[in-house]
Amino acid sequence: MTLRLYIVQRATAMLMLPLILGHLVIIFYASAKGVSAADILGRTAGSVGWAVYYGAFVLLTAAHGAIGLRTIAMEWGRLSQRAADALMWGTGLLLLALGLRAVAAVVAPGSLA
Amino acid sequence: MAQQEAARLPDIEVAIWRGGEDGEYRTYRVPRQASQTVLDLVTYVQRKLDPTLSYRFACRVGVCGSCAMTVNGRPRWTCRTHVSKVAGEGRIEIAPLANLPVIKDLATDMTRFFEKWQEAKGVHVPTASRHDPIPRISPEDKRRAAANAAIECINCGICFAACDTVRWNEDYLGPAALNRAWTLVNDARDGGHGERLAAVAAKGGCHACHTHQSCEQHCPQALNPTASIAGLKRLTVEAFIRGELK
Numbered sequence: 001m002t003l004r005l006y007i008v009q010r011a012t013a014m015l016m017l018p019l020i021l022g023h024l025v026i027i028f029y030a031s032a033k034g035v036s037a038a039d040i041l042g043r044t045a046g047s048v049g050w051a052v053y054y055g056a057f058v059l060l061t062a063a064h065g066a067i068g069l070r071t072i073a074m075e076w077g078r079l080s081q082r083a084a085d086a087l088m089w090g091t092g093l094l095l096l097a098l099g100l101r102a103v104a105a106v107v108a109p110g111s112l113a
Numbered sequence: 114m115a116q117q118e119a120a121r122l123p124d125i126e127v128a129i130w131r132g133g134e135d136g137e138y139r140t141y142r143v144p145r146q147a148s149q150t151v152l153d154l155v156t157y158v159q160r161k162l163d164p165t166l167s168y169r170f171a172c173r174v175g176v177c178g179s180c181a182m183t184v185n186g187r188p189r190w191t192c193r194t195h196v197s198k199v200a201g202e203g204r205i206e207i208a209p210l211a212n213l214p215v216i217k218d219l220a221t222d223m224t225r226f227f228e229k230w231q232e233a234k235g236v237h238v239p240t241a242s243r244h245d246p247i248p249r250i251s252p253e254d255k256r257r258a259a260a261n262a263a264i265e266c267i268n269c270g271i272c273f274a275a276c277d278t279v280r281w282n283e284d285y286l287g288p289a290a291l292n293r294a295w296t297l298v299n300d301a302r303d304g305g306h307g308e309r310l311a312a313v314a315a316k317g318g319c320h321a322c323h324t325h326q327s328c329e330q331h332c333p334q335a336l337n338p339t340a341s342i343a344g345l346k347r348l349t350v351e352a353f354i355r356g357e358l359k
Contacts, residue, residue: 002314002317002318002320002321003320003349003350003353003358003359004353005320006320006346006350007350007353010350017166041349070147070247071321074282075278076281081316098132
């Protein structure tokens with residue numbers, strides 16, 4: 001379990017790095033160009049590319065963050081491994097659900113209404 | 114000359130931890146001497162001022178690793194720590210090593226520290242008998258070089274006392290035991306590699322290390338257990354990919 005979680009956390013970190021850099025570039029681009037929310041939604045709506053990009057980002061972030069929280073909960077919160085595992089799964093699934101909902105909102109606007 | 118200079122120095126104030134976990138500091142005045150070590154201060158207090166003071170030492174020359182204590186908040190080998198280096202404002206605070214139960218005064222119970230060595234499979238598993246020829250291992254061999262870089266550990270427990278992860282995670286094997294495991298997994302004559310890798314990949318093993326590098330910072334032998342642990346992390350991941358570890 002420990003080794004697997006270690007590998008997942010390192011692998012997600014490596015995979016997230018280019019996505020984070022891309023995300024930052026997008027933020028700077030959108031801010032500098034003064035792109036409006038409507039413009040952004042116009043470009044992301046129906047885009048499989050953006051769905052995959054941010055869908056993967058959400059998945060990686062949920063896994064990476066939840067595993068990290070598990071360690072912090074055990075070391076600083078003195079939680080038992082059982083409780084920390086529950087926290088990890090709970091946090092990870094919550095982040096995944098919220099993140100995927102946000103992705104759906106920009107690639108398929110109206111689908112959540 | 115050095116003796117005369119030391120003679121002019123004022124006495125040093127030495128606060129020493131007395132009692133068990135719920136003890137307190139007691140302050141003593143000790144005359145300064147040339148080339149005086151922190152262990153000299155403790156010995157002076159015990160021999161001249163208070164014979165009930167308990168502490169541990171043996172070789173006095175940085176070989177045995179038994180005199181480690183917390184000096185002004187940092188774990189140090191007291192026999193090789195000169196007073197002039199740590200005296201600051203003419204006061205030194207000496208406590209038992211952290212992360213280990215205090216037996217009395219400056220003596221800690223190191224059972225837990227050495228049990229971790231056993232848990233990390235820090236014992237050499239022979240693959241040959243005395244009747245077999247001695248294997249030839251080149252000093253330039255990459256694995257031998259890696260083992261050599263980590264092998265001069267004197268079991269003083271300073272890295273264990275300095276480690277945040279040891280403080281937070283009671284299952285953690287600690288820098289010294291993992292460093293020992295690293296020397297053995299790089300030993301071509303050892304036959305316990307598989308079992309050892311499984312032990313250091315289990316709960317509390319090498320993956321619990323946060324790479325704070327306090328062990329490397331404080332090791333009196335200038336070893337780098339963090340690097341050894343990083344090596345174990347790499348080997349365990351490789352073994353997992355090969356399907357040898359789960």
